[in-house]
Amino acid sequence: MKNNVILKKDVIIKIKEFNAWYDKKQALKNINIDFKRNKISAIIGPSGCGKSTLLRSINRMNDEIPNYRTSGEILYEEKNIYDKDLDLTIYRKKVGMVFQKPVPFPMSIYENVAFGLKIHGIKNKNKIDEIVERSLKQAALWDEVKDELHKSANALSGGQQQRLVIARAIAVDPEVILLDEPTSALDPIATQRIERLLEELVEKYTIIIVTHNLSQAIRISDYLYFMYQGDLIESGLTSDIIKSPKNQLTEDYLNGRIG
Numbered sequence: 001m002k003n004n005v006i007l008k009k010d011v012i013i014k015i016k017e018f019n020a021w022y023d024k025k026q027a028l029k030n031i032n033i034d035f036k037r038n039k040i041s042a043i044i045g046p047s048g049c050g051k052s053t054l055l056r057s058i059n060r061m062n063d064e065i066p067n068y069r070t071s072g073e074i075l076y077e078e079k080n081i082y083d084k085d086l087d088l089t090i091y092r093k094k095v096g097m098v099f100q101k102p103v104p105f106p107m108s109i110y111e112n113v114a115f116g117l118k119i120h121g122i123k124n125k126n127k128i129d130e131i132v133e134r135s136l137k138q139a140a141l142w143d144e145v146k147d148e149l150h151k152s153a154n155a156l157s158g159g160q161q162q163r164l165v166i167a168r169a170i171a172v173d174p175e176v177i178l179l180d181e182p183t184s185a186l187d188p189i190a191t192q193r194i195e196r197l198l199e200e201l202v203e204k205y206t207i208i209i210v211t212h213n214l215s216q217a218i219r220i221s222d223y224l225y226f227m228y229q230g231d232l233i234e235s236g237l238t239s240d241i242i243k244s245p246k247n248q249l250t251e252d253y254l255n256g257r258i259g
């Protein structure tokens, strides 16, 4: 008898023997990672170790950089995202990205969230209203903005703008949300708000975050990936790595001996 239940694989993004170069400078060296579905994975390491390059490579954000090249594979649901036939617009709907500085589009709060829906062909006004409301609720912003949806997004605080950008990412129904230092421009209260939000969102999405902030990574992540000079030095459950790092470099980083 056929089993009608399709079990989704535990690994959603697989990085295989991945290398990246900016011209002659090798920024990523033979990276192998299995990112797990519905978990928070934090990529950590000192400045310049390749964290952003790795994250941006997962979203093909570096494609336009002259002399940037890669080898190896990044598989999303078992398909290599560097294959020529990949539809990047559809892929980025499934794997969204949130940057360090919140950059709302110069339009209303409502339009910011509705923007991606229109690109993906959703025209029905009621449907768009419904998704805008749901996304803002999921991003924990609805209560603060529900009476001023047509106000400019630029009038929001930095923390609200970052939640708006997260709502915009959620609206197109992604599977994975990539975040590059999403709280580094925010005050401690706004930061805490985003951290709580990520802990809620992980029930529905897979979250991969790059952060400079080690205590943040320890607070919110299920898995840690410690990078150093382009190498992935150590990875595993956050609780295990914190308790007993296997590599001396990891231990030095955790103890603040590597900046």
Ligand SMILES: Nc1ncnc2c1ncn2[C@@H]1O[C@H](COP(=O)(O)OP(=O)(O)OP(=O)(O)O)[C@@H](O)[C@H]1O
Pocket: 022, 025, 027, 045, 046, 047, 048, 049, 050, 051, 052, 053, 054, 065, 212
């Ligand atoms: N556009 C670029 N052109 C040339 N080299 C680059 C470019 N972007 C990054 N690099 C280099 O690649 C290496 C990795 O940079 P990357 O930004 O990925 O590190 P990072 O760990 O994210 O650093 P930070 O924590 O400071 O943001 C660094 O040596 C950096 O100088």
